[in-house]
Amino acid sequence: MARNLDEQQPTLQRLLAVLSAPALRRLLAYASAGTQDALEYRADFFVRTILGLTPFFVDALVWIAVFRSRPETHIGIYDLPRLLSYLVASQMTLQLVNSGRVDERIAQDIRDGVLSAYLLRPMGNLEYRLATAAGKKLAALPGVILPFVVIFVVFRGSLGMQLEAWRFGVFAVSLIIAAVLNFVVDYLIGLACFWVLEVSALFFVKNWITAFLAGSMMPVDLFPGWLGRLAAVLPFRYTVDFPVRVLVGIATPDEIIGGLLLQAAWLCAITVVVRFAWRAGLRRYEAVGG
Amino acid sequence: MTSISALGTVRRYARLYRAFVRNCLMREMEFNFNFLSLVIADLFGLGTTMLFFSIIYSKVETLAGWTRWETLFFLGTFYLVDAVNMMVFMHNVFRLPWYVRTGDLDLVLVKPVDAQFYVMTRYFHLGHVSQLIGSLILIAYSWMHLGVSLSLPRIILFVLLCFNGFLILGVSFFVMAEPSLWMVRSEGFMALDALFQFALRPDGIYGRVLRFIFTALVPMTVIASFPARLMFGKITWLEVAWSFAATAIIIAASRMLWRYGLRRYESASS
Numbered sequence: 001m002a003r004n005l006d007e008q009q010p011t012l013q014r015l016l017a018v019l020s021a022p023a024l025r026r027l028l029a030y031a032s033a034g035t036q037d038a039l040e041y042r043a044d045f046f047v048r049t050i051l052g053l054t055p056f057f058v059d060a061l062v063w064i065a066v067f068r069s070r071p072e073t074h075i076g077i078y079d080l081p082r083l084l085s086y087l088v089a090s091q092m093t094l095q096l097v098n099s100g101r102v103d104e105r106i107a108q109d110i111r112d113g114v115l116s117a118y119l120l121r122p123m124g125n126l127e128y129r130l131a132t133a134a135g136k137k138l139a140a141l142p143g144v145i146l147p148f149v150v151i152f153v154v155f156r157g158s159l160g161m162q163l164e165a166w167r168f169g170v171f172a173v174s175l176i177i178a179a180v181l182n183f184v185v186d187y188l189i190g191l192a193c194f195w196v197l198e199v200s201a202l203f204f205v206k207n208w209i210t211a212f213l214a215g216s217m218m219p220v221d222l223f224p225g226w227l228g229r230l231a232a233v234l235p236f237r238y239t240v241d242f243p244v245r246v247l248v249g250i251a252t253p254d255e256i257i258g259g260l261l262l263q264a265a266w267l268c269a270i271t272v273v274v275r276f277a278w279r280a281g282l283r284r285y286e287a288v289g290g
Numbered sequence: 291m292t293s294i295s296a297l298g299t300v301r302r303y304a305r306l307y308r309a310f311v312r313n314c315l316m317r318e319m320e321f322n323f324n325f326l327s328l329v330i331a332d333l334f335g336l337g338t339t340m341l342f343f344s345i346i347y348s349k350v351e352t353l354a355g356w357t358r359w360e361t362l363f364f365l366g367t368f369y370l371v372d373a374v375n376m377m378v379f380m381h382n383v384f385r386l387p388w389y390v391r392t393g394d395l396d397l398v399l400v401k402p403v404d405a406q407f408y409v410m411t412r413y414f415h416l417g418h419v420s421q422l423i424g425s426l427i428l429i430a431y432s433w434m435h436l437g438v439s440l441s442l443p444r445i446i447l448f449v450l451l452c453f454n455g456f457l458i459l460g461v462s463f464f465v466m467a468e469p470s471l472w473m474v475r476s477e478g479f480m481a482l483d484a485l486f487q488f489a490l491r492p493d494g495i496y497g498r499v500l501r502f503i504f505t506a507l508v509p510m511t512v513i514a515s516f517p518a519r520l521m522f523g524k525i526t527w528l529e530v531a532w533s534f535a536a537t538a539i540i541i542a543a544s545r546m547l548w549r550y551g552l553r554r555y556e557s558a559s560s
Contacts, residue, residue, distance in 0.1 A: 051480050051481060051483075051484040052484075054484040054485070054487050054488075055487060058487045058488060058490070058491055061491065061495045061496065061500070062346065062353070062491055062495055064495070065353050065354040065494070065495040066346055066349060066350050066353060068354070069350045069351070069352055069353055069354065070349065070350050070351075075349050200327045200331075201326060201327030201330045201331060204327065204330060204331035204334060205330060205331070205334055208331075208334040208335065208337075208338050209334075211338075212338050212341070212342075217338075217342055218342070218345065222345065223345065224345060224348060227341075
């Protein structure tokens with residue numbers, strides 16, 4: 001069976017196989033199918049993004065009130081303009097790294113037994129899902145970015161951003177790693193469905209934890225001691241907080257190099273865990289399916 | 291005569307609602323996984339908001355005139371109203387498009403009961419009881435630090451305003467769902483869900499324009515900020531009066547939209 005062959009190949013060999021031309025074409029085919037799928041709902045994306053801006057406005061109002069309620073001009077390293085630009089950029093990043101609920105899709109496939117159909121595809125499930133999600137994301141990109149560009153332009157007087165060309169470049173790189181990192185974390189949560197029947201609680205908890213620890217509600221370096229230490233040792237801050245610090249001009253070149261390395265390290269580590277969990281889960285899946 | 295028959299109607303519907311609740315409690319005991327996930331999700335929602343504000347209050351003494359305990363009391367009030375709405379209305383509101391798609395609305399329409407009442411209240415969700423308990427603890431705990439005197443009229447008015455907030459919340463979401471009677475999809479839910487975030491912050495942070503918008507046009511501050519401010523004695527009679535008036539307007543609107551929707555509703559299949 002195709003799947004068994006797939007499973008028996010060493011990981012390195014499979015990685016190389018993915019990079020070979022026919023495999024790449026297959027990936028691109030799935031990606032473009034994802035794109036077409038998403039283009040039909042582009043209007044939907046736009047509405048979603050605009051509505052997705054409300055958390056930023058609500059939090060911005062809270063922080064404006066905070067700065068008005070105290071005599072000092074700074075909280076930590078932030079004055080109000082810099083804090084606001086952090087919040088805008090983090091909302092944008094949060095939407096850009098969103099995995100398209102891959103966790104729920106996988107969980108549903110496992111629960112409904114539909115997974116068998118995917119096992120026959122000419123590539124691993126993770127690669128297939130990633131390609132589809134990447135294609136969808138590409139189509140959604142203009143709709144997601146545009147409202148934020150409008151905000152950046154309209155409020156440029158109140159936002160304290162030092163826009164430098166090289167920061168955009170590094171941001172793009174760290175954003176891609178962040179998106180894939182977020183994707184594999186979500187994928188891993190979805191795989192939990194091999195063992196637990198009802199995983200929606202897990203999704204909720206994961207969403208709340210990541211949203212907070214990633215820095216989507218406030219900058220991670222404003223967290224009190226214990227929470228700051230927790231955020232520092234977990235991978236979530238590399239999905240939002242780090243790319244944002246790069247973009248809005250907080251991260252120094254030293255921090256950027258270290259951050260990119262840690263991002264990549266987390267990505268590799270979690271991908272390995274995913275592979276491991278996938279194999280273990282599949283054995284269980286077969287046992288149940290008979 | 292009318293008052294007697296009105297009382298009879300209320301009694302009949304109360305009995306009916308008791309039957310709904312009993313029926314749902316039995317169902318919920320069977321699926322306790324689902325119950326557990328609701329409990330965990332609610333407690334995390336409450337936890338992160340508390341964490342957010344505790345970090346904020348480590349930087350300031352008062353936030354737009356609201357002390358730490360006032361904000362905690364407000365959060366308790368908000369989560370109380372939200373919990374009751376989640377238990378009573380919310381899961382039903384999400385079901386409306388489903389009633390339409392499957393054609394089950396036909397079955398509802400022939401029942402000897404007001405169809406809107408049935409659709410809005412049929413399924414009771416005990417799962418959010420953990421949020422209810424959490425919010426009551428929060429209210430009690432923050433009230434002890436507030437040091438405001440309690441009087442019976444004030445408590446009664448507080449309960450009434452909370453109940454009013456619960457009605458506004460549930461019925462507004464239902465209004466957003468009502469177009470699904472004649473349209474395949476609507477973005478109304480998402481819109482209200484987004485606006486709803488403005489109810490989750492003490493209304494002091496809004497400037498004059500925003501406060502007007504979120505009080506008069508989209509009554510979000512009425513949901514929890516008003517009942518909370520009543521307890522600190524920082525509310526005007528006009529605001530209290532408007533709270534009830536806004537609810538009456540929204541209920542009337544939902545009623546009109548419901549009738550309009552039913553006229554345009556075409557049964558699925560057959």
